Amino acid sequence: MMNKNRIFLFIGLAIALSIAAFLSPFASKNPDGLDRVAQDLKFEEKVATEPPAKQLPFSQIFDEYSIKVIPKDNEKLATALAGVTGTLVVFGLAWAIGKLTVRNSEPKE
């Protein structure tokens, strides 16, 4: 990996973390396309009230995109921290899956 690319990738990660930290708390709270359709066409009550993901240990820490230890009156911080955590987790997982998958045995020319 050329050094310039390394800097570029570092900047990319920094941009992603900044979006998670500083933009996601200010995301529109309006229902998205599917939620809006579910409300208008009255099928949103079909949503499972006790989804299986709520049984997982992660739900002790995260209530959707909000970290539970942060008091309710600081919703933006709770969202920002959840966003930053998730961003780092997918970064690490995708990197690890790539690393484990890519065959790296070819000799260099």
Next chain:
Amino acid sequence: MFALPIYLAMHIPDGYLSLSVSLVTGIVAIALIALSLSRVQSEYKERTVPLMGVSAAFIFAAQMVNFPIIGGTSGHLLGGTLAGILLGPWAGSLVMSVVFIVQSVMFQDGGLTALGANITIMGLIGTFGGYYLYQLLRTLIGRNTWLGMSIGTAIASWTSVVVAAALCALILALSDTVPLVVGLTAMLSWHFMIGIGEALITLAVINFIWNTRPELIYIAPNQDSAQVTINQDDE
């Protein structure tokens, strides 16, 4: 409104899909992920790996940022076409799968029983359908030209959102959640607009990379094929 909490999850939740639809979409997702793993193993090089991490990070973060459209509705990036253009369909599909798995497992966004549907519709439609449409348009207009890249990117990313919305309406209808015609009409009317947001964000990102580190793009400009790009060694 009853005492329902404000419902902020953004993907298909548990309860909307029938068992058979969940199973079929789950099998489709698993099959395409398995195929992607094998193609990444045989075709990709080490230099793609960090870009997979950064792409996943960016798409996860950007998906959190709902942007308002008209009529009290919002949309957010899907990112499948973006991942496909940057990483090619195979590594792009792995990245999108990681994003949706983490969203549903860690953040209860998108039901676990709907995970296969969410990965397939919002991820793989972009990484495969969006990617191949982009590749076709870019080849037709001029594969090394900015115009070819930008028209291919914009049209493919918009189309991927519209097709995703249509497929979502279809599986909701197959699950007897909402009749096809009303569901399709409603989904398409919002996602025609949400798709414009997808196209703007995808084009902004790809344009930035095109102007700064074009060799990072899967089909890099001024090279014979994607294979050359991946095979480049570090110089």
